Amino acid sequence: MAYDNVCKYLVEWFPESFARWLLGSPVPLIQLQPTELSSEPIRADSLILLRAQNLILHLEFQTDPDPDIPLRMADYCLRLFRRYPDQEVRQIVIYLRKTQSERVYQTSFQRGSLSHRFEVLRLWEQDPEVLSRYPGLLPLAVLAEPDNPEPRLRQVARAIAEMEDPKLRQELKAATAVLAGLTWTPEEISRVLGGLAVRESTIYQMWRAEALKEGREEGLKQGLEQGLQQGLQQGLQQGLQQGLQQEAARLTLSQLRRKLGSLPEDLSETIRLLPTEQLEALAEALLDFQTLADLIQWLRESSSN
Structure with missing residues (x-):
């Protein structure tokens, strides 16, 4: 979701750019709040609603295919119609990462006599x-x-x-x-x-x-x-701490491998055993690493502090 939200911020800050691309003209776009649709739970973190004259533009950015997208688009369309019955609604799902999944070609939701269509853009085809x-x-x-x-x-x-x-x-x-x-x-x-x-x-x-x-x-x-x-309560506390530490170690090792390539097993094991605070610090520092020596030097300095 973090990557999807970067796109959401871009839409919020550059609505004219998106209007020119998706609507073909620099029409003024006003952002609507998802809470205006319904008091029922809604995925406000991913929902982008922009309103122009006689038109509501609903955008959904997806990093990877999601089997729930068709149902979600139909659900949101009905909520929008209920709230703005006189407005045209245009819904566009924008997929970010190239994939061979057939899900990124789905443009409709159908259940019985209910049928709803929406648009899909695959960025790698733009x-x-x-x-x-x-x-x-x-x-x-x-x-x-x-x-x-x-x-x-x-x-x-x-x-x-x-x-x-x-x-x-x-x-x-x-x-x-x-x-x-x-x-x-x-x-x-x-x-x-x-x-x-x-x-x-x-x-x-x-x-x-x-x-x-x-x-x-x-x-x-x-x-x-x-x-x-x-x-046991003690087991719960230990489990929480261990789970956080293990997930932080997994994410940090993944970032390091993408940055530096494969790591020696002894270094990997050392990183797996680092406390959560040090792992978060390492996740920040690795952005500046260029070689394996930078990582080794960081670990030495961290252990001496």
Whole structure:
């Protein structure tokens, strides 16, 4: 969900770019709150509603195929019709990562006599030149050519570097770096984009918070299961802590392997045994690593502190 939310932030900050791309003209778009639809539970974290004159644009960004998408789109359409009966509703699901799954071609929900249709865009089939015309779409353009990525990433980097507003450059560079991570390793991204001095950007902070939240929730789930099986309060506490630590170690090792390649088993074991606080610090520090020696040096300095 963290990657999907980066796209949500881009829509919120650059609605005109998305209006030009999806509607063909720079019509004013006003954001609607999902809570306006119903008091019943709704996936507000992924729902994007934009309102123009006589039109409501509903966007859903998906990193990977989701079997619940057709039902969800039908459900949201009915809620929108109930709340705005005189408005046309246009629903578009935008898939970010290339896949062979047939689910990304599903454009309808059918159950008995109920039939509902929606639109689907697969980013890897979009024209990157069109996406590159609008500032808010530049980070998406890097996903439009997954089979020949480096030239496009370099082009996007140049376009961002030419922008006069330093805040705009920082946010778009951060969004580009995050979304490029769906396809490329941190090392490849760093080689093309240069030094990723984006940690203070709003987009990076939001993405980082979401990624850590997802990791913690998974660790919490594992810890709860282990604690319940032990049946004791002490076991629950230990299970929670162990689950958080194990999930943090798994995520950190995965990032390290993408950054540096395969790791010696002794180093991997050392990292698995690090406490959660050190693992979170390592996850931040590894963005600046270039070689295995950088990791070894970091571990030495961390153990001596």
